[in-house]
Each structure stands twice: as C-alpha cells, then as structure tokens.
Amino acid sequence: MEKTFNPSQIEKACYAHWESNGMFRASGYGEPYCILLPPPNVTGSLHMGHAFQHTVMDALVRYRRMKGDNTLWQCGTDHAGIATQMVVERQLNAEDKTRHDLGREKFIERIWDWKEESGGNITQQMRRLGTSPDWEREVFTMDPNLSKAVQEVFIQLFDEGLIYRGKRLVNWDPALLTAVSDLEVISEEEDGHMWHMRYPLADGSGELVVATTRPETMLGDTAVAVHPDDERYKHLVGKMVKLPITEREIPIIADDYVDPEFGTGCVKITPAHDFNDYEMGKRHQLPMINLFTDTACLNENVPEAYRGLERFEARKRVVEALDTKGLLVQIKPHKLKVPRGDRSGVVIEPYLTDQWYVAVESLAKPAIEAVESGEIRFVPENWNKTYYQWMHNIQDWCISRQLWWGHRIPAWYDENGEVYVGENESAIREKHGLAPDILLKQDNDVLDTWFSSALWPFATMGWPDKTPELETFVPSSVLVTGFDIIFFWVARMIMMTKKFTGNIPFKDIYITGLIRDENGDKMSKSKGNVLDPIDLIDGIELEALVSKRTSGMMQPQLAKKVEKATRKQFPDGIASYGTDALRFTFASLASTSRDINFDMSRVEGYRNFCNKIWNATRFVLMNTEEFDTGKQGGELTLSVFDRWIWSRFQDTLNAFEQHISDYRFDLAAQSLYEFTWNQFCDWYLELSKPILNSDTSSESAKRGTRHTLINVLEHMMRLLHPFMPYITDEIWQKIAPLSTQKSDVISIMLAPFPESSEALKDNQAEADIEWVKSFIVGIRNIRGEMDIAPSKKLDVLLQNLSGADEIRLASTTDYLLSLAKLDSIQVLSKGEEAPASATALVGEMEILIPMAGLIDKDAELARLTKAEDKLEKDVLRTQGKLNNENFVSKAPPAVIDKEKAKLADAQMQLAKVKEQKIAINAL
Incomplete structure (x- = not known):
C-alpha cells in the first residue's frame, strides 16, 4: 500500500470498475428493496442538499445490496420546464435571436440538442460522490415511455371529470409569461410603503380611509371590507363608496377575515389581484376586474390615461392623482413580504387566467388514509402533521404552464371552442366522429413539471404496461426528500400512485433537514457561504474559489462583500478532503433536526479518520501479509484481547443495524467512528503488539492474533462500506485474500454484509479489557497531569485489590508493563503505608505512582x-x-x-x- 491515503488516485478508477461491471443492477433475487431518486433538474448541478440526500440514499442502497436484497435505486432527471427553456433562450439571445424566430418545433429541437450535450452534468457529479443507482435504467421525464404515461393519466383524469379548464387566480410571472407554482415563488421581507387613501361615501355623508401596499390595484377594487364586529364601521355596512379615479360605486361589506388592527381596519378588495381578496370575492359574489396584461401593464379595464402603463409606473401615477384630488392621507414606511419568481427575480402578480386544473379532493382522501393507517410512515413522525394540514385544506391543482418545453397538453379545440382530449388529432377525430373539414387546434400550454414527476413511482417502472418492475418495486421501500416538497411532490405521488396502481408509492418517507452553514445561516450566493461538494472532494485554490463565488454578480459592492467573506473563511482555499470524508460528514449530520449546520472542521476530522484507517491497514498488512493468518488451517488461540475486539464488533454491528433501521444515520456513524478509531485502531492494535512481538507467545497465539487482525479489519471494511465506499473497497481488495472472505467476489459492494454472531459475544472479555484499559488510562492521566514523559519507565504500587482485580492482574501483568511503560508493579500488603504518590482509581483499586525523584516540584x-x-x-x-x-x-x-x-x-x-x-x- 502507498504510505499515505490519496483519494484522488483511487476514486475515479474504482467507480469505473463498479459501473463497467454492472454492479449497480438489481440482482433479481432476494427481498425487493427500492429507492426512487428525486429527479434533479436536467439543468442542475450538485449542491450540498443533493450531496447530503444522495449520501443517505446510497448508504441505504449499498447496505441493502450487501444484505442480499433485490436492490434497485431508480434514477433519472426532470426536464425542468422553466429552467431548461430559460437556458436555451439565453443561448438564442446571445445570437440576437428569440425562440419565436425559430418557431416551436425548431426551438424544441434546439433544447434536445442542448440536453444531449450538457444535460448530464449533475449525473456525472453524482458519480463523483460515489452513488450507485442503476444508470442503465436512467430515465428522463420527457422520454417517450414517460410521456406516454403522462398522456394516459391526463386523458383518464379528464374523462373522469377530474381535470378541467377554468379561470382562477394564479401566481403569474410577467417576465417568463407563465403561471408558476408556490415553490417557484420566493417571498422575502423588503422595505416598502403603506398608502392611506380616502374613499368618499357615495351619498356624500363622509368617507372611509383604506390602507394598501399596492395603490395601483385600486383601479380594480370591487368592494371595501370591514370586520363585522368593528363598532367604527358597523353602521356603514351595505352602503356604497365612490372609487376614486374610476368613479365606480362599490359596496362596503363585512367579513371575518378583516383584521381591525391592521391599517385603518378598512381593506380595499381587488379579487382579481390578491389571493385573499379572491376568496372574499367568491364568498360575497363580487365582480372580478382584471387590470393587467400578461406583461403586467394596465389593460383596457382601467381609465384611458392609465392604459399601457407598466404596473410600477401606474402606481406612481395613481398616487399622484390621489394627491392632486386631496384623497391621499399619508404614506408610511412599511416592511412587507414581496413575492418574486425564483428564476426571473421579478415581482409575481396574482393574475386571473384560464388554466388547466386537477380536482384533487377525491384523490386526497385515500392519500390521507394511507398515512393515517400507518401504511405509509413519515420519519420523523412529526411531519405527519404538516402533511395532514396541507391535505385537509387542499386546493385544486393548476397544472398548465405557458411554455414550449414540456409535455404539451393533449387537448384540441374546434372553431367553436369545444375541447377534445386524446392521444393525437386522428384519435380524437375517430373517437368523436369529426368530419375532415372541422379544423382542430392543439392547446399551446404544457403541463407543470410537478405533474409528470407525480407519476415517478410507477411511470419509471413501465406503467401503463404491466411490467415485472411494476410488480416488484411498487411500492418502493423509502423516499428520501426534503420537507419543502412534502406537498408539491410527496403528496401528489401518493395521490397519483394510489389512483392508477392501487398501491402506495413508498412505505417510508425519510424527511431530511436543510443544510446550513456553520453559523446556522442559509447558504446563498449573496452571503458568500455556498459550498460546492465537488470543491470539498477535489479542493480548490483561493483565487478560483473567489472567482467562482463572485461570477455573474451584477453589483460590484455585493461582489466585494462576497470576496471578503470568502478570503476570511478560506485564506488558503479549500483543501482536498476526498469523497469518503465528505460522505461520512453528511452521515454524521443526518439527525432528526430540521436544520443541519455544516461545520468544515468535521470534514477535516473525518479526512483524518480516513488516514487513521489507512495507517491501521498498513500496520495490519505488515503483521499479516507474509505470515500465517490461519486461513490455511492450524490451531488458533485467541487471547482475551482478540475475544474482546470480536465481542465489541458484535455490539457495533448490532448498534449500526438498529440505527439504520431507525434512519438515525448520525448515531450509526457515531458507532462506526467509536469502534474504528477508539477500539480497533487505538486500543486493539496496541494490545496486539505484545503478543506479536513476544518471544514467549505460542505460535497458535500469534496466529490467533494475526487471524483476528485481518478478519476484524475485513469485517470492519464491510461495515463501513455504505458510508465510505472508496477507501473500503481499495483496502478490501488488498486484505480480503488474507482473510476468510470468499476469493471470487470482485468488489466489497458485492460482498455480504457482516452477520452478528452470538458465539463471538464475550462479556467476560469485555469486562477484563475495560479493566486493562482503565489501568493504562489511569497511568497515562497521571503522566499527563504531572508532565512525566511518556517514555519514562515508572514503578507502580497497587492497593485495595478485589479478588477479580488480583485474577486480572495475574493474567495481564506482562501486557500492562509493556503497554503502560512500567518498570514494575507491586501490590502493597494490607496496612502497608504508601509513599507520597499520584493516584488513580480502577473501581475500588488504587494505582499509586511514587513521585519522589520523578518531578521538579x-x-x-x-x-x-x-x-x-x-x-x-x-x-x-x-x-x-x-x-x-x-x-x-x-x-x-x-x-x-x-x-x-x-x-x-x-x-x-x-x-x-x-x-x-x-x-x-x-x-
């Protein structure tokens, strides 16, 4: 073996060996075990959240594969409608073109070309992380077989009346010109204003003062609302006010939703441009006046002087007009949550449009029952409450997007606006007996990407065809995902899978926490605290890191701030830690917490852990490679130390398997670390030296210790493998031939997981060695406290020994003299006075080290x-x-x-x- 562990020399070759030999395929035998990879965007790159979740999934998959299960990790990528269309449109813009210059068909061809060239970046990065999904089964949500499933589901739901087209309020992105989901809207607090405006009563008897953060929308007001119990306004309910500028008369209504403490207690109601107002408008049957075009400019429904104005320019003009008319009371600074598109960055507009919807109430009921009955289990269990809260208040799902890239909605319209849904135009004509002269035009919209990903559990297994995979791997075993998409993805998969297969999609849902920086702050590019997992694996120089973090920043001041933070945090750049150290760090952090703080010092610590394992292996090989390890037979005499380490291994193995079954990866990692570093590397290797180096030890005792060294190390590599795949396979290839492991297995990942043996559990050996360790630690503590050199031989006195102490001392004196660097051990007789000494306790037994001549007081x-x-x-x-x-x-x-x-x-x-x-x- 090389003297030092160098992960960069082994990782790529090791992964290529695994993949080229087809080791990631499901075996076809054993109990089915399946994990579905949450499909990352085809435009994406591996971030810390991905790396964390993928480590957890891969650990489970490698563990179950070694346990002999028929293990499938189903992988694939999502076509990411908005993100992908934006990438290719930017390329066209750089050529002074738009998608409209190409037309829909050519533009989609251009996207497919981009996907073939650049769409596999994240899957290559996943390989660098050591993940082991079945790449031969990799799918893409726009693949023909998945598109077939999407179309089939849409048609069935439409035919059952569960998909419909209607005019409702949606999140509208005026830059992308499409509806977007709540998950694609980022609401953050910003500095704004609160405008107080006078609305005169229509009968001239007075006025109401309303407060708003969006004065431009007053042009679409259809009511003013007050709380029914608000004594200030009770007498005005039912009266009319004259809406300034438009001169329309609108009613004063009473509604429990109004907060009497907010603003003036009078709220302007604009049902077409506010989600809360929309619900109030429906309750009170108010008119809904749409003020905007799809680019958020004012339309023909406003007075002529304001038509065509961009919304924020219109705000300015409306405020000026109110001020001129003496209707502006005051403007107050006000902090408010501003919704912005996560892709475009523009303010999202609540917008009344015609969209396609899924009526989800009937689909939600069996999905709720699946969790209530325990058929599906959330881990941690407290996420049940979040799930129920969303599902019991579920709203119909807007599934259409005004894009070109995606699954085009399989609906056609005739000249009268009649809608027909089917596989294609010819199938529709045949089904409905339409004459050739009736013109049909397909809907331009595509389906929300969440619609296709909701079918992931069964569409990836070949549905609607009846396939062996569908029979074997639905339901899958566990879904590993974040709490932010419990509703957007998890709940919808449960609804759709129950509806179309009758099965649940997965048995367990393991919800991971959110990776934050070491101070608990969310990682963001503007804060300069984003970490790239590949940088942690390979390392990156400071200047390259600064350039990477500040690239694309339009604001020089922000770029300088990020550069300063980066130079302070990483003055020497980021060192190369390798994949195994990073993966073990993630495993050690995988607790039940909602937020997980990523501390760089832990990665460094686990890189040292890798070095410790490597150096321990070199020691074991030096003492076994050219020696008899008992593999070919011969008598084996196991010392108390050998029996102790085998017994401790059983404890560690049992603890690891229990923690894995409980999804407590942090505790599993802790148990592995404790055994590997403290018990095996620190204690057992030291305890083995007196036997190996002794002239008096029998050959069978030496053979027994060599046998234990190589076989415990081999078992330990298999135990560590799910968390640390590269170093364990590299070491295993070298030590397996010396162990009792079968020689025809080509990789540790195909070797069986260790099995616990009750016969190897030895409580007496454990108690004896704990006594030995306490004895040695007591001596070492005295050396440390009194600043006595570790190499200086000491004389030790003992008193107050029990019968068990005397037996243990008799059998281990030679080892204690060697391991504790002692000249002599003397037992004081009862009543014998001890000289001035430093003391330590092992149970009731006292260890005394006379200080005379040892230190300069x-x-x-x-x-x-x-x-x-x-x-x-x-x-x-x-x-x-x-x-x-x-x-x-x-x-x-x-x-x-x-x-x-x-x-x-x-x-x-x-x-x-x-x-x-x-x-x-x-x-």
Whole structure:
C-alpha cells in the first residue's frame, strides 16, 4: 500500500470498475428493496442538499445490496420546464435571436440538442460522490415511455371529470409569461410603503380611509371590507363608496377575515389581484376586474390615461392623482413580504387566467388514509402533521404552464371552442366522429413539471404496461426528500400512485433537514457561504474559489462583500478532503433536526479518520501479509484481547443495524467512528503488539492474533462500506485474500454484509479489557497531569485489590508493563503505608505512582501557576463577551453556543490545574 491515503488516485478508477461491471443492477433475487431518486433538474448541478440526500440514499442502497436484497435505486432527471427553456433562450439571445424566430418545433429541437450535450452534468457529479443507482435504467421525464404515461393519466383524469379548464387566480410571472407554482415563488421581507387613501361615501355623508401596499390595484377594487364586529364601521355596512379615479360605486361589506388592527381596519378588495381578496370575492359574489396584461401593464379595464402603463409606473401615477384630488392621507414606511419568481427575480402578480386544473379532493382522501393507517410512515413522525394540514385544506391543482418545453397538453379545440382530449388529432377525430373539414387546434400550454414527476413511482417502472418492475418495486421501500416538497411532490405521488396502481408509492418517507452553514445561516450566493461538494472532494485554490463565488454578480459592492467573506473563511482555499470524508460528514449530520449546520472542521476530522484507517491497514498488512493468518488451517488461540475486539464488533454491528433501521444515520456513524478509531485502531492494535512481538507467545497465539487482525479489519471494511465506499473497497481488495472472505467476489459492494454472531459475544472479555484499559488510562492521566514523559519507565504500587482485580492482574501483568511503560508493579500488603504518590482509581483499586525523584516540584508549580494565570484571563474575557448585551443580541446562536462551550472548557481546565497544584503541594 502507498504510505499515505490519496483519494484522488483511487476514486475515479474504482467507480469505473463498479459501473463497467454492472454492479449497480438489481440482482433479481432476494427481498425487493427500492429507492426512487428525486429527479434533479436536467439543468442542475450538485449542491450540498443533493450531496447530503444522495449520501443517505446510497448508504441505504449499498447496505441493502450487501444484505442480499433485490436492490434497485431508480434514477433519472426532470426536464425542468422553466429552467431548461430559460437556458436555451439565453443561448438564442446571445445570437440576437428569440425562440419565436425559430418557431416551436425548431426551438424544441434546439433544447434536445442542448440536453444531449450538457444535460448530464449533475449525473456525472453524482458519480463523483460515489452513488450507485442503476444508470442503465436512467430515465428522463420527457422520454417517450414517460410521456406516454403522462398522456394516459391526463386523458383518464379528464374523462373522469377530474381535470378541467377554468379561470382562477394564479401566481403569474410577467417576465417568463407563465403561471408558476408556490415553490417557484420566493417571498422575502423588503422595505416598502403603506398608502392611506380616502374613499368618499357615495351619498356624500363622509368617507372611509383604506390602507394598501399596492395603490395601483385600486383601479380594480370591487368592494371595501370591514370586520363585522368593528363598532367604527358597523353602521356603514351595505352602503356604497365612490372609487376614486374610476368613479365606480362599490359596496362596503363585512367579513371575518378583516383584521381591525391592521391599517385603518378598512381593506380595499381587488379579487382579481390578491389571493385573499379572491376568496372574499367568491364568498360575497363580487365582480372580478382584471387590470393587467400578461406583461403586467394596465389593460383596457382601467381609465384611458392609465392604459399601457407598466404596473410600477401606474402606481406612481395613481398616487399622484390621489394627491392632486386631496384623497391621499399619508404614506408610511412599511416592511412587507414581496413575492418574486425564483428564476426571473421579478415581482409575481396574482393574475386571473384560464388554466388547466386537477380536482384533487377525491384523490386526497385515500392519500390521507394511507398515512393515517400507518401504511405509509413519515420519519420523523412529526411531519405527519404538516402533511395532514396541507391535505385537509387542499386546493385544486393548476397544472398548465405557458411554455414550449414540456409535455404539451393533449387537448384540441374546434372553431367553436369545444375541447377534445386524446392521444393525437386522428384519435380524437375517430373517437368523436369529426368530419375532415372541422379544423382542430392543439392547446399551446404544457403541463407543470410537478405533474409528470407525480407519476415517478410507477411511470419509471413501465406503467401503463404491466411490467415485472411494476410488480416488484411498487411500492418502493423509502423516499428520501426534503420537507419543502412534502406537498408539491410527496403528496401528489401518493395521490397519483394510489389512483392508477392501487398501491402506495413508498412505505417510508425519510424527511431530511436543510443544510446550513456553520453559523446556522442559509447558504446563498449573496452571503458568500455556498459550498460546492465537488470543491470539498477535489479542493480548490483561493483565487478560483473567489472567482467562482463572485461570477455573474451584477453589483460590484455585493461582489466585494462576497470576496471578503470568502478570503476570511478560506485564506488558503479549500483543501482536498476526498469523497469518503465528505460522505461520512453528511452521515454524521443526518439527525432528526430540521436544520443541519455544516461545520468544515468535521470534514477535516473525518479526512483524518480516513488516514487513521489507512495507517491501521498498513500496520495490519505488515503483521499479516507474509505470515500465517490461519486461513490455511492450524490451531488458533485467541487471547482475551482478540475475544474482546470480536465481542465489541458484535455490539457495533448490532448498534449500526438498529440505527439504520431507525434512519438515525448520525448515531450509526457515531458507532462506526467509536469502534474504528477508539477500539480497533487505538486500543486493539496496541494490545496486539505484545503478543506479536513476544518471544514467549505460542505460535497458535500469534496466529490467533494475526487471524483476528485481518478478519476484524475485513469485517470492519464491510461495515463501513455504505458510508465510505472508496477507501473500503481499495483496502478490501488488498486484505480480503488474507482473510476468510470468499476469493471470487470482485468488489466489497458485492460482498455480504457482516452477520452478528452470538458465539463471538464475550462479556467476560469485555469486562477484563475495560479493566486493562482503565489501568493504562489511569497511568497515562497521571503522566499527563504531572508532565512525566511518556517514555519514562515508572514503578507502580497497587492497593485495595478485589479478588477479580488480583485474577486480572495475574493474567495481564506482562501486557500492562509493556503497554503502560512500567518498570514494575507491586501490590502493597494490607496496612502497608504508601509513599507520597499520584493516584488513580480502577473501581475500588488504587494505582499509586511514587513521585519522589520523578518531578521538579518547584518547576512544576511554576508551570502550573503560569497556566492558571492564562486560563483565568481566558475565563474573564469570555465571560465579558457573554455578558455584553450588544454581542449577545447581534451574534448568531451558533456563535454564542461556541463561546459558551469555550467558557465551559476553560473553567474545566482551570479547575484541573488548581487540583494539580494542590496535589503537588501535598508531595
């Protein structure tokens, strides 16, 4: 083996070996186990959220594959209607063209060309993360077989009356000229204004003052609303006001929705341009006046002077007119949530348009029952409440988008506007007996991408055809996804799969947290805290990282801010950590928390973990490669140390499997780390040396220890493999031939997962070795506290031994002398007085190390006094910071927690130093 672990030298070749040998295919035997990859956008690149979720999925898949299950990880990408169309339109714009210059057919051909050239970026990045989906079954939501499923579902739902076309309020993006889903709208707080305006009563008896954040929409007001119990306005309900500028008369209505404390307690109602107003308009049967064109300019429904104005210019003109007429009372600064398109960045307009909808009430009922009955389980369980809240208040689903790229709606219209739905025009003509001279025109809209992805569990398995995959892998085993798409995707998959297959789509839904930075802040490009998983794997130089983070930023001031933050956080750039360290970091963070703080120091720590495993393997190979490990037979005598490590391995294996079944990847990672680093690498390797290096150990004892070294390491690699695929396979290839593992297996990922053996559980050995470890740790602690060199041989006195202590001492004295670097161990007789000593306890037994001649008392006191002074200053400084109200009110919670931890650590060290001074003074 190479002296140092270099992940870049092994990862690509290792992955190519796996993929070229077809190791990711379902085996065809064993219990079915299936995971559906949430299809990433074809335009996308791997971000931290993807990397986190993909690590969890791959760990489950590798684990179940090794357990012998018929394991399928079904993968694919989403055609991402808006995002993909935008990418290709930008390319055309760079050529001074638009999609309209090409026409629909040629534009779609251009998108397919782009997809073939550039659409596989994220799947290549997934490979770099070591993921093992069945790439041979990779699908794309616009593939012919998936398109067939989409069309079939649409037609069936339409024929059953569950899909209809209607005019309703939608989120409208005036830049993209399409309806968008709530998930594609980002609402963030911005500085704005509240305008207070006078609406005169029509009978001239007075006026009402209304407050609004969108004065331009007053031109479409159809009522003014007050709370029915508001004593200020009760007597006015039923009267009319004269709407300024338009001079239309509109009613004053009463509605419980109105908040009497907001503004003036009078609310202008514009049903066609506000979602809450829309619902109130329906309750009170108010007219709905659409003010805007699809580009958010004012239309013919407003007074002539305002027609054609862009909405924000219209706002300015309306306010000026109100002021001129003496109807503007005041303008107040006001913070408000502004909805913007996540792709376009423009303010989203609530807009009344004709769209296609799915009537979901009848579909929602069986989907709710599936979770209530326990047929589908949310992990953590508290997400049930979120699911129920959405599902019990579900609204009909807008499924049409005004795009060219996507599944075109299979609906045609005749000259009278009559709608016909079918596979194609000829099928429709035949079905409805339409004469050849009746002209039909297909609907221009495409389906929302969430519509096709809602069919993912069964469309990817060959539906509507009856396929073996459909029979075997529906329902799948677990869905791993984020809480933000429980409604947009998870609920819709449950509804659609129940409707069209009669099955649930998956048994478990594991909801992951959101990856944030180490301070708990959301990762965003504007904050300069976004991390690229590939950069963490490969490393990136500082200047390249700065350039990457600031590229495309239009505001120089923001770019400078991001550059400064980047240089401060990564003065030397980002080191190469390799895939295994990153994956283990993700696994260790996969708790039940909603937010997960990603700390770079943990990646560094797990890179050190990889190095530890590598170096331990080199030690094992040096002591087994040219020696008899018992593979060819021969007597094996297992020492108490050998029996102990096998017993501890059983505990670790059982804990790991329990944590995996509970989806507690953090606890599973913790158990692996504890055993690998602390028990095997630190303790067992040291405990094995006295036997291997002894001239008195029997050959069978040495063979037993070599056998244990190589086989525990081999078992450990298989146990670690789901989380750390590359290093484990690289090591396994070298150690498996020396172990009892079958020689015909070409990769660790096809080797069986270790099985727990009750016969290897040895509680006595565990208790004995815990005694040995406590003995050695006691000696080491005294060395550390008294600043005694680790190499200096010591004389040890023991007193107050129990019968069990005497037995253990008799059987392990030689090992204790070697491992603790001792000259002698002497048991004091009862009542014998001990000299001035440093002490440690192992149960009731006292370990005494006489201090005479070991330390310079004055020098040691001077050293401890200096340390005491420094620690007292550290405590005072940290306490001052935490008592500073200005710091506490502004610092992120994560920073405050760090300071508290720093204070606790300093206080603990200070107490320890003081105890040491007391002990030395007593000598």
